[in-house]
Amino acid sequence: MRTSTEPKPKTNPLQTLELPVHGMDCAECVRHVEHALAKTPGVASVQVFLSAEKAILQVDPSVASIEQLRAAVAEAGYTVPEPAEEATTKAHAGYTRKVWTVLALVFGAVLFVVVIGEWLGLFEQITARVPFAIGAALVVLSGWPVFANVARAARRRQITSHTLMTLGVLAALAVGEWATAAVVVFFMRVGDYVERFTAEGARTALRDLTALTPKQARVVRDGVEQEIPVEAVRPGEIVVVRPGEQIPVDGVVVEGHATVDQATITGEPLPVEAEPGSRVFAATIARLGSLRIRTERVGADTTFGRVVRLVQEAESNRAEVQRFADRFSSYYLPIVVAIAALTFLIRRDPLAMAAVLVVACSCSIALATPVAMLAAIGRAAREGVLIKGGKYIEALARANVLLLDKTGTLTLGRPQIERVIPFNGVEPTEALRLAASAERDSEHPLAEAVRAHAARQGIRLSEPTRFEAIPGKGVIAEVEGHRVAVGSHRLLAAQDAALVASVKETQGSVLWVVCDGKPIAALVATDTLRPETPLAIQRLRELGVEQIELLTGDNPGAAAALAEPLGIPYRANLLPEDKIAVVRDYQRQGKVVVMVGDGVNDAPALAQADVGVAMGAAGADIALEAAHVALMREDWMLVPIIFAIARRTMRVVKMNLLLTAVYNVVGLALAAAGLLPPILAAAAQSIPDLFILGNSARLLKNDPARNSSRDSRR
Known part of the structure; x- marks a missing residue:
């Protein structure tokens, strides 16, 4: 064996x-x-x-x-x-907001009664007639869920915000003040509902987003249309979408025409035309036509599924201010217990000690940052902007350097070949044919321009036998036995410097064509500046961005043609590693750097920047993964919008933290001095949560994208 x-x-x-x-x-x-x-x-x-x-x-x-x-x-x-x-639970989620709204109104009414009753001394007259045992039992029963959680946390040696209030309840019961303990428990429970309402407000945008996830698909199997769960659709299968229906998969249209509403992906209200060869995305809607789509991706792998996942997980990238709040909470609770103990030792007043414990609920500190961050992230997602966490919002709010790519970022990314400059006796048509054949398998916008120019002239291309893309330089391919290189001047030999100088001032991108080591042509391509870019740059300056600079691998002439009208400096002839070096140099100077690129060719620089922003990331895997912020549509007005959202969010966070800090300091001082009875301390402890809810909700209602879009169309 x-x-x-x-x-x-x-x-x-x-x-x-x-x-x-x-x-x-x-x-x-x-x-x-x-x-x-x-x-x-x-x-x-x-x-x-x-x-x-x-x-x-x-x-x-x-x-x-x-x-x-x-x-x-x-x-x-x-x-x-x-x-x-x-x-x-999800089915009843729509009713929860109404319930919590009613509870908030009840809270306000009871708070008013408590304050007036305490001021007039009515509480003591009423509660004196209720036996202490009955009152204590009511306190224990009404607060049992909270007390049980506190006990479980104590067994794990953890202190929670409810630990303080539970100690306050015990202190009140210990001195026979069951009514005070009951009011503390009441407002403790109302505070819980307020906190849930606050968290629920932050979840609303995400729920609205996930509710759009397709559930059913109509596929063609064995020549018959069948409706099946979308998870059962296999890549390669043909999906049929009728007018008014939701597209359930990512794929390519193989038959039909339709107007597609892509607002769920790009945030753009204007529909696009889909025809054979067009890419379409799950969760978009086909209007005014029907489509047959060859499936490429399903469920969580679709662009929409990835957006939902990244929005859900965005809160794991916590801002530094949020980490500070978390750390502060862990130190704050023991400090409050110490202050309460010191109050009792000095004043010998158990009610004052109880008031200190009750007034110092720390949930408002913990809620001050994440609620605002989640509201901002959810709102941005509705507008077609994917922000991958609070730390990037914080970085955007502090950013003072903005670096820009050119092709596909500042420009429309649809360059055209303007002219062909031949060398060494080679015919322009032959040089173009060799260049287009070499670029046949390239996805770069300039390669598409070369192929399109050859097609317009009716030139028939050859199939390259070998193809290699060299980042920052171009491509090298074997065409009909010849080694053909197409790309930047770096493909040329040192002795060809005179040729480079001859086209140095060309107002356009220059692609050099080299055959068997000999330059045979220069292809001059021009691209169009995005029409909304000048207004967007102006808005960015108004928002306080100190340095805006263009980084490009193109020649100085092409860079100057775009940068000078915008009034921004530029650096040309840069390799990908050169762009990374520029980002690092600014970071060594203590600057916070934002890099805007197409998310594909600039992925390394986007990753190196404090915030990498990918333009037009819908359907682009590399862009969604490499960038920290993904703009799902190609609209430069979204760039100042994300800066504005970030700055406004940080103002809201600072206001939340400031009010919470002032409230706690004043409340602790009044309670320790015996000027704030436990009943009023309990009623007042939910005030910061209500403020945080209202203040952070402003971020959900803000609609800067639509306003900016209107401005850009004037």
Whole structure:
């Protein structure tokens, strides 16, 4: 019997698991769930997302089971619903806002009654007639869910914001003030609803986005049209879309014509025409026509699916100000307990101690940043802008250097060959034929221009036998036994410097054609500046961007033709590594750098910048992954819009934090001095949450894109 001595291939046992988690209201909740899941055996990593109400885990399924994970979440005080329960929850989500609105009104009415009652001394007369045992029982029953969560957190040696209020309740009960304890519990529960309402406001834009995900598709199988779940569609299958229906997949139109509303992807209200050869995207709508589409991507792999996923996960890229708030909360709670203890030691007044504990709820500190960030990210997504996290909003708000690519960024990206300059006795038509044949497999806009120019002249191309793309230089191909290179002047030998000088001042992009080491032509291409760009540059200057500069691999003449009318400096003849070096040089000077490019050729520079912005990223995998901000449509007015959104968001965050800080300092001082009774402290502790809700909601209602679009069309 023979035994194999070959080592068995190592397999990765980890699997990605998405777990819905309900009951989270703030960043503190997220930390508790992450901590509970991370301790579960078999869990390698975990990320919890407040806006998406889910956890994404890397788990070893042979060690960690769903039941164990559900138990860990339950132990932390939250729930993992069954699929049927989750569907029911989503079905009733539309009613929650009305319920919370009513609760907010009730909160205001009760707050008014409490304040007047405390001022007139009516509470003591009413509550004195209720036996203490009954009052204490009412307190325990009404606050039991909160008390249970606090007890579970205490067993894990964790302090939550409710720990303070629970201590305040216990202190009030200890001195026989059951009415005070009841009011504290009441406002504790109302505060929970207010916090849920705040978090729900941040989730609204994401829910609206995910609700657009296609559910059904009509496919042609064995010559028969069938309606099936979209997840069952296979790449390569033909999907039929009728007038007014949602396109369920990413693919290419093979038959039919239609006007397609792509607002869900690009945010652009104007529809586009789809015909055979056009690319279309899932979650868009076909109007005024029907289409047959060859499927390329389905479900989460579609452009829309990737956008939804990236928006959901954006909150994991937390801004530094948010990290500060998280760290502050962890230190703040023990400090409050110490102040309460010191108050009792000095004043010997348990009610003053209870008031200190009650007034110092820290959820408002934890909510001040993430709610505003999520609101801004959700609003931007509606306008066709994908921002991958709060840290990029913060960087955009501080940015003072903006670097720009040329082709496809400042320009429309549809260059045309204006003229062919032949050398060494080669006919212009022959030089163009060799160049277009060499560029046959290239996706660069200039390559498309060369092929299009050859097609207009009726030139028949040859099939290259070898093709190589050289970043920053061009392409090299084998055409009919000749080594043909097409690209920048870097393809030329040193002795050809005179040729380069002869076309140096050409107002256009120059493509050199070299055959077997000998230059045979220069192709001059021109592109058109995007019409909205001058206004966008003006807006950026008004927003305080100090330095705007053009970086291009093109020649100085072509760069000057675009940069000088815009009044911006330029650097020409740059390789991709040169652009990275420029970004790093500014960063070494302490500048915050934003780079705007097409997301494909400029991917390294986009990744190096503090914020990389990809123009027209819809359908481009590299752009969606490499950039920190993806503009889903090619509209330069979106660039000042993202700067404006970022600056406004940071103003809202600072206002949230300032009010919370002032409130806590004043509230603690009044409570410690005995000037703020526990009842009023309990009523007042939800005020910062209400302010944060209203202040952050302004970001959801802001509509800068539409206003700017109107301005740009005047």
